[in-house]
Amino acid sequence: MRFEFNGTPVEARPGDTVASALYRAGQRVFSRSFKYHRPRGLLCGAGKCPNCLMQVDGVPNVRVCVTPARDGLVVRHQHAYPSLDFDWLSLAQRFDAFLPVGWYYKTFRSHALWRAAEPFIRRAAGLGVVPADPAGEYEHAFRQADVAVIGGGPSGLEAALAHAGAGSEVVLVDDQPELGGHRRYRKRAGPEPTDLIARVRSHPAISVLAGAYCFGLYEGNLLGVVQPAPHARCRERLLHLRAAHVVVATGVYEAPLLFPNNDLVGVMLSTAAQRLIHLHGLPPGKRAAVIGRGVRAEEVLADLRSAGVETHLLIAPEEVERAEGAASVSALRARGERFPCDVVVVCGHLVPDAGLLSQAGARLDWNAQVGAFCPAGLPPTMSAAGEVTGAGLSAAAPLPAPVAPHKRAFVCVCTDATTQDLCDALGEGFDHMETLKRYTTTTMGPCQGRMCQLNAIAVCARQTGRGMQETGVTTSRPPNPGVTLGALAGPRHHPIRRTPLHHQHADRGAVWLDMGEWKRPRYYRTAASSDETTCVRAEYAAVRQRVGLIDVSTLGKLEVRGRDAGRLLDKVYTHRFSDLAVGRARYATLCDDHGILLDDGTISRLAEDRYFLTTTTGNLDFVEQWLLWWLAGTGQHVHIANVTGGLAAVNLAGPLARDTLRKLTALDLGSQAFSYMACRQAEVAGIPAILLRIGFVGETGWEIHVPAECGPDLWDALLDAGREFGIRPFGVEAQRLLRLEKKHVIIGVDTDALTTPYEAGLNWVVRREKEDFIGRHALSGSPRSPRRESLVGLVVEGEQTPEDGSAVMINGRPAGRVTSARFSPHVGAPIALAWAPEAKAVEGARVEVRIRGRAVTARVTLEAFYDPEGARLRA
Amino acid sequence: MSFLIPCPHCGPRSVYEFRFGGEARKRPAPEADAAAWAEYLHVRRNAAGVQTEWWFHRAGCRQWFQAERHTVTNHVRRAFRVEEETGRDAL
Numbered sequence: 001m002r003f004e005f006n007g008t009p010v011e012a013r014p015g016d017t018v019a020s021a022l023y024r025a026g027q028r029v030f031s032r033s034f035k036y037h038r039p040r041g042l043l044c045g046a047g048k049c050p051n052c053l054m055q056v057d058g059v060p061n062v063r064v065c066v067t068p069a070r071d072g073l074v075v076r077h078q079h080a081y082p083s084l085d086f087d088w089l090s091l092a093q094r095f096d097a098f099l100p101v102g103w104y105y106k107t108f109r110s111h112a113l114w115r116a117a118e119p120f121i122r123r124a125a126g127l128g129v130v131p132a133d134p135a136g137e138y139e140h141a142f143r144q145a146d147v148a149v150i151g152g153g154p155s156g157l158e159a160a161l162a163h164a165g166a167g168s169e170v171v172l173v174d175d176q177p178e179l180g181g182h183r184r185y186r187k188r189a190g191p192e193p194t195d196l197i198a199r200v201r202s203h204p205a206i207s208v209l210a211g212a213y214c215f216g217l218y219e220g221n222l223l224g225v226v227q228p229a230p231h232a233r234c235r236e237r238l239l240h241l242r243a244a245h246v247v248v249a250t251g252v253y254e255a256p257l258l259f260p261n262n263d264l265v266g267v268m269l270s271t272a273a274q275r276l277i278h279l280h281g282l283p284p285g286k287r288a289a290v291i292g293r294g295v296r297a298e299e300v301l302a303d304l305r306s307a308g309v310e311t312h313l314l315i316a317p318e319e320v321e322r323a324e325g326a327a328s329v330s331a332l333r334a335r336g337e338r339f340p341c342d343v344v345v346v347c348g349h350l351v352p353d354a355g356l357l358s359q360a361g362a363r364l365d366w367n368a369q370v371g372a373f374c375p376a377g378l379p380p381t382m383s384a385a386g387e388v389t390g391a392g393l394s395a396a397a398p399l400p401a402p403v404a405p406h407k408r409a410f411v412c413v414c415t416d417a418t419t420q421d422l423c424d425a426l427g428e429g430f431d432h433m434e435t436l437k438r439y440t441t442t443t444m445g446p447c448q449g450r451m452c453q454l455n456a457i458a459v460c461a462r463q464t465g466r467g468m469q470e471t472g473v474t475t476s477r478p479p480n481p482g483v484t485l486g487a488l489a490g491p492r493h494h495p496i497r498r499t500p501l502h503h504q505h506a507d508r509g510a511v512w513l514d515m516g517e518w519k520r521p522r523y524y525r526t527a528a529s530s531d532e533t534t535c536v537r538a539e540y541a542a543v544r545q546r547v548g549l550i551d552v553s554t555l556g557k558l559e560v561r562g563r564d565a566g567r568l569l570d571k572v573y574t575h576r577f578s579d580l581a582v583g584r585a586r587y588a589t590l591c592d593d594h595g596i597l598l599d600d601g602t603i604s605r606l607a608e609d610r611y612f613l614t615t616t617t618g619n620l621d622f623v624e625q626w627l628l629w630w631l632a633g634t635g636q637h638v639h640i641a642n643v644t645g646g647l648a649a650v651n652l653a654g655p656l657a658r659d660t661l662r663k664l665t666a667l668d669l670g671s672q673a674f675s676y677m678a679c680r681q682a683e684v685a686g687i688p689a690i691l692l693r694i695g696f697v698g699e700t701g702w703e704i705h706v707p708a709e710c711g712p713d714l715w716d717a718l719l720d721a722g723r724e725f726g727i728r729p730f731g732v733e734a735q736r737l738l739r740l741e742k743k744h745v746i747i748g749v750d751t752d753a754l755t756t757p758y759e760a761g762l763n764w765v766v767r768r769e770k771e772d773f774i775g776r777h778a779l780s781g782s783p784r785s786p787r788r789e790s791l792v793g794l795v796v797e798g799e800q801t802p803e804d805g806s807a808v809m810i811n812g813r814p815a816g817r818v819t820s821a822r823f824s825p826h827v828g829a830p831i832a833l834a835w836a837p838e839a840k841a842v843e844g845a846r847v848e849v850r851i852r853g854r855a856v857t858a859r860v861t862l863e864a865f866y867d868p869e870g871a872r873l874r875a
Numbered sequence: 876m877s878f879l880i881p882c883p884h885c886g887p888r889s890v891y892e893f894r895f896g897g898e899a900r901k902r903p904a905p906e907a908d909a910a911a912w913a914e915y916l917h918v919r920r921n922a923a924g925v926q927t928e929w930w931f932h933r934a935g936c937r938q939w940f941q942a943e944r945h946t947v948t949n950h951v952r953r954a955f956r957v958e959e960e961t962g963r964d965a966l
């Protein structure tokens with residue numbers, strides 16, 4: 001197995017992490033510190049400190065000490081210029097007197113100064129580089145369990161077996177590749193629980209997620225779990241794990257001790273040394289100085305010796321004066337002596353890993369006997385097991401003594417905050433943990449305080465003369481450890497909806513337009529031209545002079561049936577529908593109780609108790625829910641079915657539409673027999689269809705709805721039948737132009753969140769005499785009563801068509817805006833729908849429209865631009 | 876926000892399956908005075924405590940129902956079909 005580190009191949013053995021393979025290859029510097037760019041080496045070896053963050057396969061800030069080595073990985077250092085071993089920016093520490101805590105607040109008092117300095121500071125600080133092209137896929141998965149156990153050490157295993165034995169379904173999550181917890185590397189602390197592991201592995205009610213980490217607990221016992229590389233094509237999977245009960249058996253982690261130069265490369269925590277020895281067969285150095293006392297320190301000493309590391313006698317924490325060394329440690333000074341060494345092994349504080357518990361609302365109480373904050377007051381849906389409770393712990397090291405000013409030890413290795421910085425901040429009055437944290441950024445780094453919180457509390461407590469309990473811990477919030485944005489964002493999944501006629505359009509050279517999730521033809525290229533203006537003009541001409549065909553399957557379609565269907569529609573829509581005759585259709589608008597226009601469409605009465613509704617493409621869900629809402633609890637007999645996906649729909653329109661359709665149906669299509677705003681059910685080309693005689697584009701036309709699977713047959717049959725009349729399919733762009741000439745409003749395009757039907761010129765759709773409907777109160781005043789503004793038509797002078805959204809100007813001041821504008825072949829000039837002040841809503845009034853910075857005169861018209869009497873529509 | 880809502884038709888489901896419909900309030904009668912309508916349209920109680928709300932189970936039964944939720948803790952005490960509780964004129 002071999003991967004690449006800064007361009008050089010590195011050999012790895014089975015079971016290696018990226019960090020252990022690098023360590024075996026002789027790499028000792030793993031990163032540069034955040035502020036001073038000091039070299040940093042392996043510290044925790046457990047994915048809990050910031051020291052080994054690297055760029056792996058382009059992903060920044062990967063904790064390489066818990067990343068399994070894999071063939072072909074590309075690993076790069078980050079945040080060091082030019083290299084880890086030599087970093088220009090480490091000169092920063094020479095100026096540390098000028099970089100006290102909060103120095104940017106104090107230095108950059110003017111915004112201009114900060115703006116000038118910011119790019120340099122951002123480069124000097126910060127971590128990895130965000131990849132421009134994030135490779136790899138991310139997944140989301142969902143899972144439920146009776147019990148989730150977090151932690152695969154002895155107590156987690158026992159808890160899992162106990163719950164499974166009691167009949168629960170258990171999911172066990174452990175962040176290590178193998179179960180066993182600390183017993184895997186603390187061989188002298190007790191036997192490896194091989195028997196428990198075997199029983200857990202074979203238990204049918206327990207599923208094990210090894211090598212997956214839980215980063216947070218959310219409302220309703222929802223656990224966020226990340227599984228790295230669950231399969232070859234997936235970089236990370238985010239599991240939403242919900243459990244009725246959560247057992248936290250996360251054990252303890254080790255945190256550093258404070259002494260000058262405690263951050264030198266080669267100063268590592270005892271558990272990191274033990275991991276190197278027992279998990280990777282790697283002696284951490286040649287000669288070690290061990291700081292610690294008691295049973296744990298003896299255990300570590302014995303491990304080092306058996307791994308062939310030369311060791312001095314144990315050095316008690318309070319005897320330590322400082323570590324020495326330039327880039328990496330060369331000696332430890334203690335009791336007035338100098339102990340030469342290439343590695344200092346620190347038996348640090350053991351801290352219960354209780355983040356999940358405190359996120360669940362548990363308290364953390366200081367327990368002086370064990371020297372730790374222990375969880376208490378757990379909610380009933382949570383429990384804790386093992387060392388995380390504080391059980392079995394004994395204070396490993398005394399808390400730091402009052403800090404002598406000249407003794408500068410690193411408290412927060414993530415953000416390079418020292419004892420000195422904390423004392424300065426305390427002196428400036430930031431003497432509460434929460435303010436101290438925010439001012440110094442201690443505990444706010446990538447490790448989220450795991451390495452520094454206890455020491456910071458201890459320093460704060462000592463300096464202020466308060467106790468540990470009184471000083472208290474800061475709030476724990478997820479995520480901890482950090483998660484990638486990719487995992488949170490999940491799969492790059494963008495649903496696309498295609499109409500039943502999609503392939504018909506594709507075959508005819510459709511150029512697509514995305515409307516929400518829908519793909520619709522914008523226009524069709526032809527053999528003669530693929531230019532949009534030319535094609536749209538030709539499609540337009542076909543509809544106005546001959547016959548055109550457009551796919552309108554994206555319209556929302558609802559069937560509303562039942563005894564009380566008319567009553568419901570009367571209540572929800574502004575018009576009346578209970579008196580609509582069977583076989584008739586009516587334009588329908590929908591308002592809320594503020595009188596704001598929400599949607600429009602048509603409602604046709606197919607039978608006494610059966611209405612067929614269309615909605616605008618984007619509002620289907622809303623309208624369906626809106627109808628259901630006003631139905632809820634009324635006890636009315638109404639059933640609402642969303643039939644959108646089940647029906648294909650086309651609009652056949654133009655002076656020769658009747659001749660075309662006549663060839664395919666036995667229905668009498670005469671202008672008396674099948675008049676404007678009538679509806680029929682009949683066969684078209686042998687396909688059962690609903691036909692509506694409506695005219696969005698302003699010509700004789702039929703909207704024809706058929707079962708989706710028959711859509712392509714209908715489409716082909718209509719094009720065949722219309723060939724002799726010069727039929728042409730048309731796209732959304734031609735449709736928009738055609739409807740604009742008719743001044744037909746598109747809700748949401750020409751209207752906004754404050755538009756009433758009156759302002760949109762739709763007075764006739766509001767039946768104020770109805771006893772009640774949604775919006776009645778707001779619309780009860782006269783349509784002529786003072787309005788904000790009115791939607792008017794404009795004929796613009798000159799050649800240039802304003803863009804949608806252009807300002808309408810009066811006396812040089814903006815007074816409205818254009819909502820839709822196109823060049824009208826019929827008028828021979830650009831036309832527009834626009835909002836204008838009420839005073840200008842007069843036939844022939846003059847306003848100005850701003851087109852690319854120039855004011856152009858436009859004439860107001862209140863009538864439709866094309867066929868204002870609707871003669872062609874009704875023909 | 877990740878609490879569960881016990882849909883009266885489907886059982887406990889993640890809140891992400893639902894659409895929120897606001898506090899359940901009585902719509903004034905059509906002939907009610909302007910003050911009553913102004914109150915209904917513009918004033919919200921914004922309670923810190925248990926509130927009866929409308930919810931729509933979008934990714935489930937696609938029905939509206941009401942739930943009693945504590946707005947501070949997001950604990951949903953119970954959810955019910957409107958026709959079974961408040962009678963025929965809930966809106």
Ligand code: FES
Pocket residue numbers: 050411412413414415442443444445446447448449450451452453
């Ligand atoms: S050491 Fe990581 S936040 Fe302080």
Ligand SMILES: [Zn+2]
Pocket residue numbers: 882883884885886932935936937938
């Ligand atoms: Zn439901």
